[in-house]
Amino acid sequence: MTAFPFGPAIAAAIFIAFCAITGAGAVIAALSKRIIRGVCGLALCCIGLAGLFYFLNSPFLALMEILIYVGAVCVTIVFGIMLAEPEEVLEGESRRDALVWGSCAMLVGAAFFLALSRIGLSHPWIEPASRADGSVAAIGVALLTTYSMAFEVISLVLLVAILGALVIARTGRGRA
Amino acid sequence: MSFLEIEPFRIALYVVGALAFVGANAAYLVWVERKAAGRFQRRAGPTEVGPAGLLQPVADAIKLMSKQIIVPPGSDALLFRIAPVMVMAPALMCFATIPFSDSIVARNIDVGLLMIFAFGSINVMAVMLGGWASRNKYAIISAARVVSQNVAYEIPMLLTVITMLMVAGTLNLHEIVKQQEAGFWAWNIFRLGTNPLMPVTFVIFFTCMLAETNRAPFDMAEAESELVAGAYTEYSGMGFGVFFMGEYANIVIGCAVATVLFLGGWGSPVGFLPGVWWFLAKMYFLIFTVIWIRWTFPRTQFYGLLNLSWKILIPFSLATLVLTSIVMKIPRMF
Numbered sequence: 052m053t054a055f056p057f058g059p060a061i062a063a064a065i066f067i068a069f070c071a072i073t074g075a076g077a078v079i080a081a082l083s084k085r086i087i088r089g090v091c092g093l094a095l096c097c098i099g100l101a102g103l104f105y106f107l108n109s110p111f112l113a114l115m116e117i118l119i120y121v122g123a124v125c126v127t128i129v130f131g132i133m134l135a136e137p138e139e140v141l142e143g144e145s146r147r148d149a150l151v152w153g154s155c156a157m158l159v160g161a162a163f164f165l166a167l168s169r170i171g172l173s174h175p176w177i178e179p180a181s182r183a184d185g186s187v188a189a190i191g192v193a194l195l196t197t198y199s200m201a202f203e204v205i206s207l208v209l210l211v212a213i214l215g216a217l218v219i220a221r222t223g224r225g226r227a
Numbered sequence: 228m229s230f231l232e233i234e235p236f237r238i239a240l241y242v243v244g245a246l247a248f249v250g251a252n253a254a255y256l257v258w259v260e261r262k263a264a265g266r267f268q269r270r271a272g273p274t275e276v277g278p279a280g281l282l283q284p285v286a287d288a289i290k291l292m293s294k295q296i297i298v299p300p301g302s303d304a305l306l307f308r309i310a311p312v313m314v315m316a317p318a319l320m321c322f323a324t325i326p327f328s329d330s331i332v333a334r335n336i337d338v339g340l341l342m343i344f345a346f347g348s349i350n351v352m353a354v355m356l357g358g359w360a361s362r363n364k365y366a367i368i369s370a371a372r373v374v375s376q377n378v379a380y381e382i383p384m385l386l387t388v389i390t391m392l393m394v395a396g397t398l399n400l401h402e403i404v405k406q407q408e409a410g411f412w413a414w415n416i417f418r419l420g421t422n423p424l425m426p427v428t429f430v431i432f433f434t435c436m437l438a439e440t441n442r443a444p445f446d447m448a449e450a451e452s453e454l455v456a457g458a459y460t461e462y463s464g465m466g467f468g469v470f471f472m473g474e475y476a477n478i479v480i481g482c483a484v485a486t487v488l489f490l491g492g493w494g495s496p497v498g499f500l501p502g503v504w505w506f507l508a509k510m511y512f513l514i515f516t517v518i519w520i521r522w523t524f525p526r527t528q529f530y531g532l533l534n535l536s537w538k539i540l541i542p543f544s545l546a547t548l549v550l551t552s553i554v555m556k557i558p559r560m561f
Contacts, residue, residue, distance in 0.1 A: 055234045087359060091306065094352065111338050114345040122348025129355050130374045133367065187392050 073099030254284035294464030310357030314473030328503035358458035369457030384435035404492030
């Protein structure tokens with residue numbers, strides 16, 4: 052096997068493509084008026100993210116991203132949409148509400164962005180170690196030692212999702 | 228150095244090869260399906276076009292390609308067009324890691340098995356979007372059925388796969404086949420020493436594969452007599468054609484994975500012929516079984532389908548999982 056001609060350039064192009072897919076998916080998910088297209092944007096975003104994980108030397112994580120987020124979460128959301136059969140274009144929220152909630156979301160987003168970019172800029176980048184090991188034992192050890200923190204934080208996300216579902220289901224949706 | 232060792236040529240060859248393999252399989256499995264259906268029903272099947280109807284798929288392909296693709300008014304035109312692509316593209320991705328023989332594999336990926344299941348899971352989403360975007364009640368009913376069916380059968384399927392992973396200890400398909408190379412007694416389906424229920428595990432996997440690819444007797448998604456053509460009702464021409472190519476590609480992938488996991492991949496039981504022929508023979512035998520089942524059993528009712536999954540397959544797959552872990556762990560404790 053010989054080296055691939057223009058290998059680094061092709062890899063860079065694919066990396067940029069994955070970044071663009073992630074960004075475009077997120078924008079579609081946030082801006083589209085039809086909720087079903089929003090879910091498709093989410094799926095696209097997840098596929099882009101999976102590509103970025105692959106570039107971080109984590110093919111296992113990349114494939115889990117597709118399996119769980121595209122294959123399970125997005126499918127469940129689409130199923131929920133089908134059962135609920137929402138009207139195609141909902142009448143918008145009142146302008147004042149939209150402004151309040153929109154600016155809140157913008158503030159949180161900006162805070163996260165600032166914090167993350169500060170961390171990113173003030174510390175040296177670490178070349179991610181190659182973890183391309185298919186053995187089940189290695190993945191198990193990694194999940195329960197190196198990444199136990201991430202593993203636990205993910206379960207927190209699920210907890211928040213369940214609480215959110217309970218809150219919405221109990222009180223009904225006041226607004227909208 | 229042969230030109231096959233030059234990486235870009237090798238990749239191009241595998242891409243063209245996978246495309247050709249998927250296309251030829253889709254075309255000629257339809258022919259096999261029609262011939263087999265004919266024989267099971269004591270008819271001849273296609274006979275007119277070419278010898279034994281062998282040119283029928285070519286004629287069908289020309290017909291499908293020359294038909295107009297009608298996007299129904301009121302449908303979501305963009306998603307309607309994307310859905311067939313979303314069935315086909317992930318199916319093609321899976322071919323990258325299937326080891327057809329010791330040397331014929333496009334890319335030997337360490338987490339190959341996971342890759343096949345990850346890309347396989349996109350299929351549900353695609354059928355569902357196609358059904359939803361059609362704005363047709365039959366299509367939407369079918370899409371809802373696809374989800375409940377696939378969610379129900381994904382669980383026992385992944386449980387049997389976990390059982391196999393505990394036996395194999397790796398997600399690399401090449402490695403999994405290597406472990407079974409000693410002879411047919413080393414094939415996972417016959418390794419009763421690790422788990423006396425291994426043949427049952429295989430049957431569970433195969434049943435789930437039938438359900439995941441929406442094949443009869445689990446073809447709720449299509450259900451001609453109930454739902455016209457299910458999620459594909461509004462599709463014409465190549466839109467319909469690509470859905471069916473995707474379906475056959477998924478059957479091929481499912482049977483290839485079953486061959487790798489349970490039947491020793493390219494391993495030969497007797498020793499003559501290169502491994503790739505054995506791989507293809509085992510795979511096509513499984514595919515023939517899929518067709519055989521389709522034309523032998525009637526479609527199950529929907530609650531029968533869910534009952535089978537939740538009351539039989541899931542408990543049994545859990546049992547094989549527990550049994551395997553006990554058999555593997557207990558000897559090490561002493």
